[in-house]
Amino acid sequence: MDPPFDRPTLTCLGESAWLVTWGHSIDRETFARIARFTQTLDADPPRGLVEYVPAFTTVGVYFDPETTGADAFAGDLERRIARSAALFPPPPREVRIPVCYEDPFAIDLAFVAQYHGRTRDDVVARHHRAEYFVHMIGFVPGFPYLGGLDTALATPRHASPRLRVPIGSVGIADHQTGIYPIDIPGGWRIIGRTPLRLFRPEEREPALLRPGDVVRFEPIPASEFHATCEYSA
Amino acid sequence: MNAHVVRAGLLTTVQDLGRTGNQRWGVPVGGAMDAASHRLANRLVGNGDRCATLECTGLGPVLVFERDALIALTGARPAVTAAHRAVPMDRPILLRAGVHLACGAPWFGFRTYVAVGGGIDVPPVLGSRSTYVPASFGGHEGRALRAGDALPVGPLSPLGASIRRLLDRSSNANPFEAPPWSAAHAETRGDRATIRLIRGPEWHRLTAGSTERITAEPFWIGPDSNRMGCRLLGPRLELVDRGELISQPVCPGTVQLPPGGSPILLTSDCATTGGYPRIGFVARVDLPRVGRLRLGASVRFQWISVEEARAETRRWEASFARWTCCYREKISGWRCATDDDE
Known part of the structure; x- marks a missing residue:
């Protein structure tokens, strides 16, 4: 230890x-x-x-x-x-991330609900009501590791990762929640999708989120997802 | 001027020395897997080290240029032809406009670098022209080259222009012009290598038996290796305590040990952070060797202290600087000799 x-x-x-x-x-x-x-x-x-x-x-x-x-x-x-040690860190930024928790985006929502013996609506409510904290960016470009998940939603990863998790997917892995900035293989349980691009290589600061940001998820309907989607889905 | 891709090859990408300053956003360093061969190719055509070259993995591309082009091929040893004549490696070559340069599959080594005088001038993204395929950015449209692609080529440097003038003296009846000498600096072995390792922060977590096994027995480059990392098969290594780390910084050259016991040697396109114990770091001077190894190649490890590794890097850089001086002298001496002929 x-x-x-x-x-x-x-x-x-x-x-x-x-x-x-x-x-x-x-x-x-x-x-x-x-x-x-x-x-x-x-x-x-x-x-x-x-x-x-x-x-x-x-x-x-x-x-x-x-x-x-x-x-x-x-x-x-x-x-x-x-x-x-003598410094004060800057006040956190608050960032709102719209998420569509509907099908076909919520690939594993039914599983997560069943795993915890809850309704889909309860899982969604618990996920979007919490306040999250960006601990770090890593794994792939722009991927935020978010702390603050309701412990009642902690769900293990898939035993073998999916070959392709679509860009924008919002997922749960154990006590963490995260957002996939690009299409990649991954094992997180996907419960929704954001229309925002989290990785913007054309910008000087290419990640939408920074360590220290406070993140809130805002549920949106599929119609709004399609109307505001920043990438070709 | 443009270079046109007639055939793409297995995996041909635009690469330079990679991007710095963006790892905090999760953006990999990237860049040429065999940086030594990349730099050599650039210097042969009078480019700076940071100019972009083509990294050709396995079967190479067929390229054709709109105008006469100064090029150099380094790294792996494929059969390269221009209008059915063998094109030599490790020297500047003036390839005539419209002639197909065909790179085959290497019979030695794994990655061939094609430098063009002036560099492959695709727009830089986050400070580099390197292609990062998983996130589709950098290089040419963020992807491996395809037949039909046109790549912009930058302007020749003054040194490049004088090399070109020297080669251009003969009539243009030949498909290409090349000097009778080669200017190799890098070794190109691709079937085996001895790689020196600096101890990593979690080195002490290896069992006594594993600490011995890691240098006593050879590993193999596993089939699922790529630009992100090489999976090392062979001896299984064990830790005194199981369990992953809280994700921590990793970089090209880091050797991680996942629970299965087969180490992973991270390379250019690796993630910026990882959760497996870091048992070692490849000495900088040996990292280009890893980029030369083909799948199935054998790797032996040797421990080296970080001080010795830094001294080796300095020695290598000094030797490369001396080589560059000699090369420039060769160019100017050659110029004198040719001038005498006239």
Whole structure:
């Protein structure tokens, strides 16, 4: 088992990256530490910084070994880690995501309802009433890992993943909910679909959602889905 | 000028050195699987390292250019012909307009790179021309090339223009012009490799037996390997504790160990985060070797310290820089020799 979290640690992640560990569990406090740290990196990028990748409990920080030495860069990170504790993270953005929970989009809604012994309407109501929190973006471009799912809806993944989950699908996997930004194979239980494009490679900030965003789902009828769909479904 | 695709080949994509700064949005680094061969091809035609080339996996394409084109082929060794004459590798070639350049299936190696003087000038997406097929962006329309595609080619660099002038001295009766020497820098073996590994953050979770097995026995590149990663078959590795991690950053070169015990070596198009224990990282200098390995190729691992790995990278870069100097001297010396003839 990991020791209880005490202070951030730096671990070697190959020749040109450090892993900064900020906690051992997925929670808002760990998130806030990471947000303050990445805010410090944005405001005062250390020499040789290539990019950073925030995850649930860690941040991967990539550097250019031709510009900086590994130890010098680690020292620069340590100083920013110390400084970041004093910061206040920016207030969260609230993002509303319209979702159509109707057929043919709600591929696994009947299964989820049956699995928990609830009606389809109850599952939908519990899903859209909750407030979700974007812990990180990863897995595929623009994919948000959302915390805050009603525990009564936690459902295991498909034993073997579907070969193609359509773009925009909203799904459940254990205690998480997420949205598929592109057509890909996946094992999440799909209960609806959003007409929004979550990944926009033509934009400078290509993901619709950012870590730290507060997300609410708004149920929409199929007619509105078709009228507002941003991609060719 | 355009390059026209007459036949696409098995998997031909536009690639450069990949995109940085977008991993936080879940966007993979991408780029050439064999970056060393990509850079070599670019330097042979006077391009910068970041110009886009064509990465041809397995059976290569048939290409034809609207005007005379300065090209170079590196990496795997396919049979390449132009108007039924064998085209040599690892040197600048002036291919005449309208001549079909046909790349076959490699008999050595796995991925061939075709550089064109001026680079394949498709619009960059998120700072790179690399194709990322799973999310359909970058490269040419976000996909592998198809017959009938037309690819824009950028303007030659001054060095490219002088190489071209040197090659253009003979009459244009031949389908192509090439110097009598080759300028190889990269090795091209594709059937086996020794890959050096730096210990990963979860290395200590391997059992004692697995720590030994990982370097003692060879692995095979499994059939379901692709640009995202190579599945390594052979010895099964075990962890002292089962269980996945909370998703953490991973990058090309990361070796992950899923519960089945067969490691996955992540490559160019890998996800930005993953939940399997990271037992090691391929030394940077050895990563292009992975891109040269064909399915079924054998891989042996050796441990290397991160300091040694960094020193190896510096040595390789210094040697590549020396090679580039020699190449430029060769071009100018060749220019002098040709001038003397006149």
